[in-house]
Amino acid sequence: MKITIIGSGPAGYTAALRAAQLGAQVWLVEEGKLGGACLNWACIPTKFMVHATDVLESARQASQFGLNVTGEGTNWNGLLSRKSEFIHSIGSGLQDLFSSGGIELVSGLAEITNPGLVTVHSNSEPPLLIKTDRIIIASGSVPRCIDVPGAATAGLLFPENLLSLGKLPESLIMIGGGAVGVEFALIFSRLGCRVSIVEMMPRIIPAEEAELTSMLERSLKRNGVAVYTGTVVTSLSETGASKKVTLIHAGTELTLESELVALGIGHHPRLDEASLSRSGVAFDNRGIITDERMSTSIPTIFAAGDVTGKNMLAHVAMMQGKIAAENALGLDSVMDYTAIPRCVFGRPELAAVGLTEEQAAAGGYRVRCGRAPFAAVAAAGIRGERRGLVKLVADAGTGRLLGMHILGPDAASLIAEGTLALRKGATLDDIENTIHAHPTLSEAIWNAARDAEGRAGNHRSG
Numbered sequence: 001m002k003i004t005i006i007g008s009g010p011a012g013y014t015a016a017l018r019a020a021q022l023g024a025q026v027w028l029v030e031e032g033k034l035g036g037a038c039l040n041w042a043c044i045p046t047k048f049m050v051h052a053t054d055v056l057e058s059a060r061q062a063s064q065f066g067l068n069v070t071g072e073g074t075n076w077n078g079l080l081s082r083k084s085e086f087i088h089s090i091g092s093g094l095q096d097l098f099s100s101g102g103i104e105l106v107s108g109l110a111e112i113t114n115p116g117l118v119t120v121h122s123n124s125e126p127p128l129l130i131k132t133d134r135i136i137i138a139s140g141s142v143p144r145c146i147d148v149p150g151a152a153t154a155g156l157l158f159p160e161n162l163l164s165l166g167k168l169p170e171s172l173i174m175i176g177g178g179a180v181g182v183e184f185a186l187i188f189s190r191l192g193c194r195v196s197i198v199e200m201m202p203r204i205i206p207a208e209e210a211e212l213t214s215m216l217e218r219s220l221k222r223n224g225v226a227v228y229t230g231t232v233v234t235s236l237s238e239t240g241a242s243k244k245v246t247l248i249h250a251g252t253e254l255t256l257e258s259e260l261v262a263l264g265i266g267h268h269p270r271l272d273e274a275s276l277s278r279s280g281v282a283f284d285n286r287g288i289i290t291d292e293r294m295s296t297s298i299p300t301i302f303a304a305g306d307v308t309g310k311n312m313l314a315h316v317a318m319m320q321g322k323i324a325a326e327n328a329l330g331l332d333s334v335m336d337y338t339a340i341p342r343c344v345f346g347r348p349e350l351a352a353v354g355l356t357e358e359q360a361a362a363g364g365y366r367v368r369c370g371r372a373p374f375a376a377v378a379a380a381g382i383r384g385e386r387r388g389l390v391k392l393v394a395d396a397g398t399g400r401l402l403g404m405h406i407l408g409p410d411a412a413s414l415i416a417e418g419t420l421a422l423r424k425g426a427t428l429d430d431i432e433n434t435i436h437a438h439p440t441l442s443e444a445i446w447n448a449a450r451d452a453e454g455r456a457g458n459h460r461s462g
Protein backbone atom coordinates (compact mmCIF):
# COMPACT_ATOMS: atom_id res chain seq x y z
CA MET A 1 0.00 0.00 0.00
CA LYS A 2 1.37 3.43 -0.93
CA ILE A 3 0.53 6.36 1.33
CA THR A 4 1.34 10.05 0.80
CA ILE A 5 1.45 12.42 3.74
CA ILE A 6 1.28 16.18 3.29
CA GLY A 7 3.20 18.05 6.00
CA SER A 8 6.00 16.90 8.31
CA GLY A 9 4.88 18.48 11.61
CA PRO A 10 3.94 16.31 14.62
CA ALA A 11 0.83 14.98 12.84
CA GLY A 12 2.65 14.20 9.58
CA TYR A 13 5.85 12.69 11.02
CA THR A 14 3.95 10.53 13.50
CA ALA A 15 1.68 9.30 10.72
CA ALA A 16 4.68 8.60 8.47
CA LEU A 17 6.57 6.64 11.11
CA ARG A 18 3.49 4.61 12.10
CA ALA A 19 2.64 3.88 8.46
CA ALA A 20 6.21 2.71 7.81
CA GLN A 21 6.03 0.47 10.90
CA LEU A 22 2.87 -1.06 9.47
CA GLY A 23 4.71 -1.90 6.27
CA ALA A 24 3.40 0.82 3.93
CA GLN A 25 5.41 2.53 1.25
CA VAL A 26 5.47 6.09 2.61
CA TRP A 27 6.00 9.42 0.83
CA LEU A 28 6.21 12.48 3.08
CA VAL A 29 5.97 15.89 1.40
CA GLU A 30 7.13 19.07 3.15
CA GLU A 31 7.27 22.50 1.61
CA GLY A 32 9.02 24.18 4.55
CA LYS A 33 11.22 22.85 7.31
CA LEU A 34 11.15 19.29 8.53
CA GLY A 35 9.28 19.03 11.83
CA GLY A 36 6.72 21.73 11.03
CA ALA A 37 5.83 24.69 13.22
CA CYS A 38 6.27 22.65 16.38
CA LEU A 39 9.95 21.92 15.90
CA ASN A 40 11.02 25.05 14.08
CA TRP A 41 9.39 27.98 15.80
CA ALA A 42 6.65 26.88 18.20
CA CYS A 43 6.71 24.17 20.93
CA ILE A 44 10.40 23.29 20.99
CA PRO A 45 12.16 26.64 20.51
CA THR A 46 9.87 28.43 22.98
CA LYS A 47 10.47 25.76 25.61
CA PHE A 48 14.21 25.89 24.93
CA MET A 49 14.10 29.63 25.58
CA VAL A 50 11.93 29.29 28.69
CA HIS A 51 14.42 26.81 30.07
CA ALA A 52 17.36 29.05 29.16
CA THR A 53 15.77 31.87 31.15
CA ASP A 54 15.23 29.41 34.03
CA VAL A 55 18.99 28.92 34.06
CA LEU A 56 19.40 32.69 34.24
CA GLU A 57 16.89 32.92 37.09
CA SER A 58 18.64 30.11 38.94
CA ALA A 59 21.89 32.04 38.66
CA ARG A 60 20.13 35.13 39.98
CA GLN A 61 18.79 33.15 42.93
CA ALA A 62 21.93 31.14 43.63
CA SER A 63 22.56 32.94 46.91
CA GLN A 64 19.33 31.39 48.29
CA PHE A 65 21.17 28.07 48.13
CA GLY A 66 24.31 29.47 49.68
CA LEU A 67 26.07 29.62 46.31
CA ASN A 68 27.93 32.49 44.80
CA VAL A 69 27.48 32.72 41.02
CA THR A 70 29.03 35.64 39.19
CA GLY A 71 29.15 36.75 35.58
CA GLU A 72 25.40 36.64 35.04
CA GLY A 73 24.31 38.22 31.77
CA THR A 74 22.31 37.65 28.64
CA ASN A 75 23.57 37.05 25.14
CA TRP A 76 20.66 37.11 22.73
CA ASN A 77 22.59 35.94 19.69
CA GLY A 78 24.34 33.23 21.68
CA LEU A 79 20.98 31.97 22.92
CA LEU A 80 19.49 31.93 19.43
CA SER A 81 22.39 30.08 17.93
CA ARG A 82 22.30 27.46 20.70
CA LYS A 83 18.55 27.13 20.13
CA SER A 84 19.10 26.67 16.38
CA GLU A 85 21.76 24.01 16.98
CA PHE A 86 19.36 22.14 19.24
CA ILE A 87 16.53 22.28 16.69
CA HIS A 88 18.91 21.18 13.99
CA SER A 89 19.92 18.16 16.08
CA ILE A 90 16.29 17.12 16.55
CA GLY A 91 15.64 17.63 12.82
CA SER A 92 18.61 15.36 11.99
CA GLY A 93 17.25 12.76 14.39
CA LEU A 94 13.93 12.84 12.56
CA GLN A 95 15.68 12.50 9.23
CA ASP A 96 17.54 9.42 10.52
CA LEU A 97 14.25 7.89 11.66
CA PHE A 98 12.75 8.51 8.23
CA SER A 99 15.66 6.89 6.42
CA SER A 100 15.71 3.88 8.70
CA GLY A 101 11.95 3.52 8.15
CA GLY A 102 12.42 3.72 4.36
CA ILE A 103 10.28 6.88 4.19
CA GLU A 104 10.69 8.89 0.99
CA LEU A 105 11.03 12.56 1.90
CA VAL A 106 10.02 15.01 -0.85
CA SER A 107 10.60 18.74 -0.69
CA GLY A 108 7.91 20.95 -2.26
CA LEU A 109 4.33 22.13 -2.11
CA ALA A 110 1.86 19.25 -2.36
CA GLU A 111 -1.48 19.57 -4.03
CA ILE A 112 -4.14 16.86 -4.20
CA THR A 113 -4.95 16.54 -7.87
CA ASN A 114 -7.43 13.74 -7.25
CA PRO A 115 -7.86 11.16 -4.46
CA GLY A 116 -5.25 8.91 -6.14
CA LEU A 117 -2.74 11.55 -7.20
CA VAL A 118 -0.64 14.15 -5.38
CA THR A 119 1.31 16.73 -7.39
CA VAL A 120 4.38 18.28 -5.79
CA HIS A 121 5.55 21.69 -6.99
CA SER A 122 9.05 22.95 -6.29
CA ASN A 123 11.01 25.90 -7.65
CA SER A 124 13.89 23.83 -8.94
CA GLU A 125 12.24 20.77 -10.45
CA PRO A 126 9.35 20.02 -12.78
CA PRO A 127 6.21 18.95 -10.86
CA LEU A 128 6.44 15.47 -9.37
CA LEU A 129 3.38 13.26 -9.70
CA ILE A 130 2.86 10.75 -6.88
CA LYS A 131 0.30 8.05 -7.57
CA THR A 132 -0.98 6.93 -4.22
CA ASP A 133 -3.51 4.63 -2.56
CA ARG A 134 -4.05 6.76 0.54
CA ILE A 135 -3.44 10.40 1.51
CA ILE A 136 -3.09 11.97 4.94
CA ILE A 137 -3.39 15.75 5.04
CA ALA A 138 -1.34 17.18 7.92
CA SER A 139 -0.80 20.71 6.65
CA GLY A 140 -1.06 22.44 10.04
CA SER A 141 -2.29 25.96 10.62
CA VAL A 142 -1.45 29.62 10.11
CA PRO A 143 -1.55 32.45 12.65
CA ARG A 144 -4.70 34.53 12.94
CA CYS A 145 -4.40 38.22 12.17
CA ILE A 146 -6.25 41.02 13.91
CA ASP A 147 -8.85 42.97 12.00
CA VAL A 148 -8.32 46.60 13.08
CA PRO A 149 -7.19 49.71 11.19
CA GLY A 150 -3.44 49.68 10.63
CA ALA A 151 -3.00 45.93 11.13
CA ALA A 152 -1.65 45.38 7.62
CA THR A 153 0.88 48.23 7.72
CA ALA A 154 2.08 48.40 11.34
CA GLY A 155 4.83 45.79 10.95
CA LEU A 156 3.15 43.30 13.26
CA LEU A 157 5.18 40.23 14.19
CA PHE A 158 3.95 36.67 14.67
CA PRO A 159 5.30 33.94 16.97
CA GLU A 160 7.21 32.61 13.97
CA ASN A 161 9.33 35.79 13.90
CA LEU A 162 10.02 36.33 17.58
CA LEU A 163 12.84 33.87 18.12
CA SER A 164 14.85 34.95 15.11
CA LEU A 165 15.06 38.70 15.78
CA GLY A 166 18.46 40.26 15.09
CA LYS A 167 18.53 41.78 18.58
CA LEU A 168 16.62 41.69 21.82
CA PRO A 169 14.02 44.49 21.63
CA GLU A 170 13.80 47.05 24.43
CA SER A 171 10.03 46.74 24.54
CA LEU A 172 7.38 44.38 23.22
CA ILE A 173 3.59 44.39 23.26
CA MET A 174 2.09 40.91 23.02
CA ILE A 175 -1.49 41.00 21.79
CA GLY A 176 -3.13 37.88 23.23
CA GLY A 177 -2.86 36.57 26.77
CA GLY A 178 -3.21 32.87 25.98
CA ALA A 179 -0.45 30.27 26.32
CA VAL A 180 1.61 31.74 23.48
CA GLY A 181 1.40 35.33 24.76
CA VAL A 182 2.31 34.30 28.30
CA GLU A 183 5.30 32.18 27.21
CA PHE A 184 6.77 34.94 25.05
CA ALA A 185 6.10 37.55 27.77
CA LEU A 186 8.02 35.38 30.22
CA ILE A 187 10.98 34.81 27.89
CA PHE A 188 11.38 38.43 26.83
CA SER A 189 10.77 39.98 30.25
CA ARG A 190 13.27 37.68 31.94
CA LEU A 191 15.87 38.73 29.37
CA GLY A 192 15.34 42.39 30.23
CA CYS A 193 12.79 43.54 27.63
CA ARG A 194 9.83 45.67 28.83
CA VAL A 195 6.75 43.58 27.99
CA SER A 196 3.02 44.33 28.00
CA ILE A 197 0.28 41.77 27.40
CA VAL A 198 -3.03 42.91 25.99
CA GLU A 199 -5.91 40.47 26.42
CA MET A 200 -9.51 41.03 25.39
CA MET A 201 -10.99 38.61 27.96
CA PRO A 202 -11.28 39.57 31.65
CA ARG A 203 -8.25 37.44 32.52
CA ILE A 204 -5.25 35.76 30.92
CA ILE A 205 -5.62 32.06 29.95
CA PRO A 206 -9.36 32.59 30.22
CA ALA A 207 -10.40 28.95 29.76
CA GLU A 208 -8.54 27.71 32.84
CA GLU A 209 -9.26 27.83 36.60
CA ALA A 210 -9.44 31.48 37.67
CA GLU A 211 -7.71 30.86 41.01
CA LEU A 212 -4.67 29.50 39.18
CA THR A 213 -4.55 31.98 36.33
CA SER A 214 -4.79 34.92 38.72
CA MET A 215 -1.68 33.59 40.53
CA LEU A 216 0.08 33.29 37.19
CA GLU A 217 -0.92 36.85 36.30
CA ARG A 218 0.45 38.14 39.62
CA SER A 219 3.69 36.32 38.95
CA LEU A 220 4.03 37.90 35.50
CA LYS A 221 3.44 41.32 37.04
CA ARG A 222 6.12 40.62 39.65
CA ASN A 223 8.45 39.94 36.69
CA GLY A 224 7.66 43.45 35.44
CA VAL A 225 5.12 42.48 32.74
CA ALA A 226 2.26 44.97 32.37
CA VAL A 227 -0.98 43.03 31.93
CA TYR A 228 -4.01 44.71 30.35
CA THR A 229 -6.99 42.37 30.59
CA GLY A 230 -10.53 43.18 29.42
CA THR A 231 -8.78 45.35 26.85
CA VAL A 232 -9.65 45.67 23.18
CA VAL A 233 -7.17 46.77 20.52
CA THR A 234 -8.81 49.37 18.27
CA SER A 235 -5.97 50.37 15.96
CA LEU A 236 -2.28 49.97 15.23
CA SER A 237 0.25 52.30 13.69
CA GLU A 238 3.96 52.69 13.11
CA THR A 239 5.98 55.89 13.45
CA GLY A 240 9.72 55.64 12.90
CA ALA A 241 11.21 53.09 15.24
CA SER A 242 8.15 52.85 17.41
CA LYS A 243 4.78 51.15 17.09
CA LYS A 244 1.58 52.36 18.65
CA VAL A 245 -1.31 50.26 19.86
CA THR A 246 -4.54 52.05 20.67
CA LEU A 247 -6.75 50.27 23.17
CA ILE A 248 -9.95 50.56 25.09
CA HIS A 249 -9.12 49.63 28.67
CA ALA A 250 -11.72 49.99 31.45
CA GLY A 251 -13.82 52.21 29.20
CA THR A 252 -10.94 54.59 28.47
CA GLU A 253 -8.89 54.95 25.31
CA LEU A 254 -5.17 54.42 25.86
CA THR A 255 -2.18 54.33 23.54
CA LEU A 256 0.79 52.10 24.28
CA GLU A 257 4.10 52.54 22.47
CA SER A 258 6.67 49.88 21.93
CA GLU A 259 9.60 48.89 19.75
CA LEU A 260 7.79 45.73 18.61
CA VAL A 261 4.24 44.44 18.60
CA ALA A 262 3.47 40.73 18.20
CA LEU A 263 0.26 38.81 17.80
CA GLY A 264 -0.52 35.58 19.60
CA ILE A 265 -4.27 35.28 19.20
CA GLY A 266 -4.51 31.76 17.85
CA HIS A 267 -4.29 29.92 14.59
CA HIS A 268 -6.62 28.74 11.90
CA PRO A 269 -6.28 25.59 9.80
CA ARG A 270 -4.15 25.77 6.68
CA LEU A 271 -6.55 24.71 3.96
CA ASP A 272 -5.85 24.46 0.26
CA GLU A 273 -9.48 25.14 -0.53
CA ALA A 274 -9.21 24.69 -4.30
CA SER A 275 -7.63 21.25 -4.15
CA LEU A 276 -9.86 20.08 -1.29
CA SER A 277 -12.95 21.10 -3.24
CA ARG A 278 -11.65 19.48 -6.41
CA SER A 279 -11.03 16.18 -4.65
CA GLY A 280 -14.31 16.30 -2.70
CA VAL A 281 -12.83 16.63 0.82
CA ALA A 282 -15.38 18.40 3.03
CA PHE A 283 -14.19 21.30 5.18
CA ASP A 284 -15.59 24.36 6.88
CA ASN A 285 -14.00 27.41 8.48
CA ARG A 286 -12.95 25.30 11.50
CA GLY A 287 -10.93 22.90 9.36
CA ILE A 288 -11.13 19.62 7.45
CA ILE A 289 -14.11 17.67 8.74
CA THR A 290 -13.00 14.35 10.22
CA ASP A 291 -14.67 11.61 12.23
CA GLU A 292 -13.12 9.85 15.23
CA ARG A 293 -11.09 7.63 12.83
CA MET A 294 -9.61 10.80 11.25
CA SER A 295 -11.39 9.90 7.98
CA THR A 296 -12.55 12.73 5.75
CA SER A 297 -15.54 12.68 3.45
CA ILE A 298 -13.39 10.79 0.90
CA PRO A 299 -12.71 7.22 2.12
CA THR A 300 -9.07 7.14 0.98
CA ILE A 301 -8.16 10.56 2.38
CA PHE A 302 -7.47 11.18 6.08
CA ALA A 303 -6.52 14.33 7.98
CA ALA A 304 -4.65 14.91 11.23
CA GLY A 305 -3.33 17.77 13.35
CA ASP A 306 -4.15 21.47 13.38
CA VAL A 307 -5.71 21.26 9.92
CA THR A 308 -8.68 19.46 11.51
CA GLY A 309 -9.22 22.43 13.84
CA LYS A 310 -9.62 20.13 16.86
CA ASN A 311 -7.56 20.96 19.96
CA MET A 312 -4.65 22.58 18.16
CA LEU A 313 -1.87 21.03 20.21
CA ALA A 314 1.16 19.02 19.15
CA HIS A 315 0.35 16.02 21.34
CA VAL A 316 -3.17 15.85 19.90
CA ALA A 317 -1.70 16.16 16.40
CA MET A 318 0.64 13.22 17.08
CA MET A 319 -2.16 10.98 18.32
CA GLN A 320 -4.37 11.97 15.38
CA GLY A 321 -1.47 11.21 13.00
CA LYS A 322 -1.09 7.73 14.50
CA ILE A 323 -4.84 7.04 14.32
CA ALA A 324 -5.03 8.33 10.73
CA ALA A 325 -2.13 6.10 9.61
CA GLU A 326 -3.60 3.03 11.30
CA ASN A 327 -7.02 3.51 9.73
CA ALA A 328 -5.54 4.35 6.33
CA LEU A 329 -3.77 1.00 6.47
CA GLY A 330 -6.78 -1.09 7.39
CA LEU A 331 -6.70 -1.12 11.20
CA ASP A 332 -9.66 0.15 13.18
CA SER A 333 -8.48 2.83 15.59
CA VAL A 334 -10.47 5.55 17.25
CA MET A 335 -9.36 8.95 18.52
CA ASP A 336 -10.25 9.50 22.18
CA TYR A 337 -10.55 13.18 23.15
CA THR A 338 -11.63 12.58 26.79
CA ALA A 339 -8.35 13.48 28.45
CA ILE A 340 -6.23 16.09 26.71
CA PRO A 341 -3.62 17.88 28.79
CA ARG A 342 -3.39 21.66 28.31
CA CYS A 343 -0.15 23.33 29.35
CA VAL A 344 1.14 26.86 29.67
CA PHE A 345 4.88 26.95 30.13
CA GLY A 346 4.85 30.12 32.22
CA ARG A 347 6.50 30.41 35.60
CA PRO A 348 4.92 28.94 37.56
CA GLU A 349 3.86 26.40 34.96
CA LEU A 350 0.15 25.76 34.48
CA ALA A 351 -1.30 22.44 33.38
CA ALA A 352 -4.83 21.14 33.35
CA VAL A 353 -6.88 18.23 32.15
CA GLY A 354 -10.64 17.80 32.20
CA LEU A 355 -13.21 20.19 33.60
CA THR A 356 -12.75 23.27 35.74
CA GLU A 357 -14.94 23.56 38.83
CA GLU A 358 -17.17 26.05 37.01
CA GLN A 359 -17.51 23.84 33.92
CA ALA A 360 -18.31 20.78 36.04
CA ALA A 361 -21.01 22.66 37.96
CA ALA A 362 -22.41 24.05 34.69
CA GLY A 363 -22.45 20.47 33.36
CA GLY A 364 -24.81 19.43 36.16
CA TYR A 365 -22.28 17.74 38.47
CA ARG A 366 -22.40 18.10 42.23
CA VAL A 367 -18.77 18.96 42.66
CA ARG A 368 -16.22 18.15 45.34
CA CYS A 369 -12.82 19.86 45.17
CA GLY A 370 -9.50 19.30 46.86
CA ARG A 371 -6.62 21.75 47.01
CA ALA A 372 -3.03 21.44 48.11
CA PRO A 373 -0.31 24.09 48.00
CA PHE A 374 3.17 23.25 46.76
CA ALA A 375 4.42 25.14 49.82
CA ALA A 376 3.51 22.05 51.89
CA VAL A 377 5.66 19.72 49.76
CA ALA A 378 9.33 19.33 50.61
CA ALA A 379 10.38 18.79 46.98
CA ALA A 380 9.03 22.22 46.07
CA GLY A 381 10.85 23.82 48.97
CA ILE A 382 14.12 22.12 47.97
CA ARG A 383 13.82 23.75 44.55
CA GLY A 384 12.91 27.10 46.08
CA GLU A 385 9.61 27.02 44.16
CA ARG A 386 6.86 27.09 46.75
CA ARG A 387 4.28 29.00 44.70
CA GLY A 388 1.21 27.33 43.28
CA LEU A 389 -1.20 24.57 44.08
CA VAL A 390 -2.95 21.47 42.83
CA LYS A 391 -6.72 21.57 42.55
CA LEU A 392 -8.78 18.46 41.92
CA VAL A 393 -12.37 18.58 40.75
CA ALA A 394 -14.44 15.44 41.33
CA ASP A 395 -17.99 14.21 41.25
CA ALA A 396 -19.22 14.56 44.83
CA GLY A 397 -21.29 11.37 44.71
CA THR A 398 -18.84 8.88 43.18
CA GLY A 399 -15.54 10.65 43.81
CA ARG A 400 -14.71 10.20 40.10
CA LEU A 401 -12.08 12.69 38.96
CA LEU A 402 -13.47 15.30 36.54
CA GLY A 403 -10.50 17.62 36.33
CA MET A 404 -6.97 18.21 37.58
CA HIS A 405 -5.43 21.68 37.61
CA ILE A 406 -1.86 22.39 38.58
CA LEU A 407 0.04 25.64 38.92
CA GLY A 408 3.58 25.03 40.06
CA PRO A 409 6.96 23.55 39.21
CA ASP A 410 6.88 20.92 36.45
CA ALA A 411 3.08 21.10 36.23
CA ALA A 412 3.16 20.03 32.58
CA SER A 413 4.88 16.75 33.49
CA LEU A 414 2.83 16.17 36.64
CA ILE A 415 -0.43 16.45 34.71
CA ALA A 416 0.27 13.03 33.13
CA GLU A 417 -1.06 11.45 36.33
CA GLY A 418 -4.33 13.37 35.97
CA THR A 419 -4.56 12.54 32.27
CA LEU A 420 -4.32 8.81 32.89
CA ALA A 421 -6.60 9.01 35.95
CA LEU A 422 -9.25 10.88 33.99
CA ARG A 423 -9.04 8.57 30.98
CA LYS A 424 -9.39 5.50 33.17
CA GLY A 425 -12.26 6.95 35.25
CA ALA A 426 -10.18 6.95 38.46
CA THR A 427 -11.56 8.33 41.72
CA LEU A 428 -10.10 10.52 44.45
CA ASP A 429 -9.74 7.33 46.45
CA ASP A 430 -7.65 5.75 43.68
CA ILE A 431 -5.31 8.73 43.76
CA GLU A 432 -5.14 8.75 47.55
CA ASN A 433 -4.38 5.03 47.67
CA THR A 434 -1.62 5.29 45.07
CA ILE A 435 1.83 5.60 46.60
CA HIS A 436 3.52 8.81 45.46
CA ALA A 437 7.31 8.89 45.78
CA HIS A 438 8.86 11.05 48.48
CA PRO A 439 10.19 13.70 48.31
CA THR A 440 8.65 14.61 44.95
CA LEU A 441 6.34 17.27 43.59
CA SER A 442 3.71 14.59 42.93
CA GLU A 443 2.95 14.57 46.65
CA ALA A 444 0.96 17.78 46.06
CA ILE A 445 -1.48 15.70 43.97
CA TRP A 446 -1.74 13.13 46.75
CA ASN A 447 -2.34 15.91 49.28
CA ALA A 448 -5.06 17.42 47.07
CA ALA A 449 -6.86 14.05 46.88
CA ARG A 450 -6.67 13.75 50.67
CA ASP A 451 -7.98 17.29 51.01
CA ALA A 452 -10.96 16.47 48.78
CA GLU A 453 -11.65 13.42 50.95
CA GLY A 454 -11.48 15.62 54.06
CA ARG A 455 -8.37 13.83 55.29
CA ALA A 456 -5.63 16.32 54.61
CA GLY A 457 -5.21 17.58 58.17
CA ASN A 458 -2.13 19.69 58.44
CA HIS A 459 0.07 17.14 56.73
CA ARG A 460 3.38 18.56 55.62
CA SER A 461 5.78 16.37 53.73
CA GLY A 462 9.34 16.71 54.84
Ligand SMILES: Cc1cc2nc3c(=O)[nH]c(=O)nc-3n(C[C@H](O)[C@H](O)[C@H](O)COP(=O)(O)OP(=O)(O)OC[C@H]3O[C@@H](n4cnc5c(N)ncnc54)[C@H](O)[C@@H]3O)c2cc1C
Residues within 6 Å of the ligand: 006, 007, 008, 009, 010, 011, 012, 029, 030, 031, 032, 033, 034, 035, 036, 037, 038, 039, 041, 042, 043, 044, 046, 047, 108, 109, 110, 111, 138, 139, 140, 141, 159, 180, 270, 272, 304, 305, 306, 307, 312, 313, 314, 315, 316, 317
Ligand atom coordinates in the same frame (compact mmCIF):
# COMPACT_ATOMS: atom_id res chain seq x y z
C1 LIG B 1 4.47 29.76 19.74
C2 LIG B 1 3.76 28.44 19.81
C3 LIG B 1 4.10 27.54 20.79
C4 LIG B 1 3.44 26.32 20.86
N1 LIG B 1 3.79 25.47 21.86
C5 LIG B 1 3.14 24.29 21.98
C6 LIG B 1 3.47 23.40 23.02
O1 LIG B 1 4.32 23.68 23.86
N2 LIG B 1 2.82 22.21 23.08
C7 LIG B 1 1.85 21.88 22.18
O2 LIG B 1 1.27 20.80 22.29
N3 LIG B 1 1.53 22.70 21.15
C8 LIG B 1 2.14 23.90 21.03
N4 LIG B 1 1.84 24.72 19.99
C9 LIG B 1 0.90 24.24 18.96
C10 LIG B 1 1.66 23.30 18.00
O3 LIG B 1 2.75 23.98 17.42
C11 LIG B 1 0.74 22.80 16.89
O4 LIG B 1 -0.44 22.26 17.46
C12 LIG B 1 1.44 21.69 16.08
O5 LIG B 1 2.60 22.19 15.46
C13 LIG B 1 0.48 21.13 15.03
O6 LIG B 1 1.14 20.12 14.30
P1 LIG B 1 0.73 19.81 12.78
O7 LIG B 1 1.54 18.64 12.39
O8 LIG B 1 -0.73 19.73 12.67
O9 LIG B 1 1.15 21.11 11.98
P2 LIG B 1 2.53 21.90 11.80
O10 LIG B 1 3.47 21.68 12.90
O11 LIG B 1 2.11 23.30 11.50
O12 LIG B 1 3.16 21.26 10.49
C14 LIG B 1 2.52 21.36 9.25
C15 LIG B 1 3.56 21.26 8.17
O13 LIG B 1 2.90 21.08 6.93
C16 LIG B 1 3.63 21.78 5.92
N5 LIG B 1 2.71 21.99 4.79
C17 LIG B 1 1.53 22.67 4.83
N6 LIG B 1 0.94 22.61 3.62
C18 LIG B 1 1.76 21.90 2.82
C19 LIG B 1 1.69 21.51 1.46
N7 LIG B 1 0.65 21.80 0.69
N8 LIG B 1 2.71 20.80 0.96
C20 LIG B 1 3.77 20.45 1.72
N9 LIG B 1 3.88 20.80 3.02
C21 LIG B 1 2.89 21.50 3.56
C22 LIG B 1 4.06 23.04 6.62
O14 LIG B 1 5.17 23.63 5.96
C23 LIG B 1 4.40 22.52 8.01
O15 LIG B 1 5.76 22.20 8.11
C24 LIG B 1 2.45 25.97 19.91
C25 LIG B 1 2.11 26.88 18.90
C26 LIG B 1 2.75 28.10 18.86
C27 LIG B 1 2.36 29.06 17.78
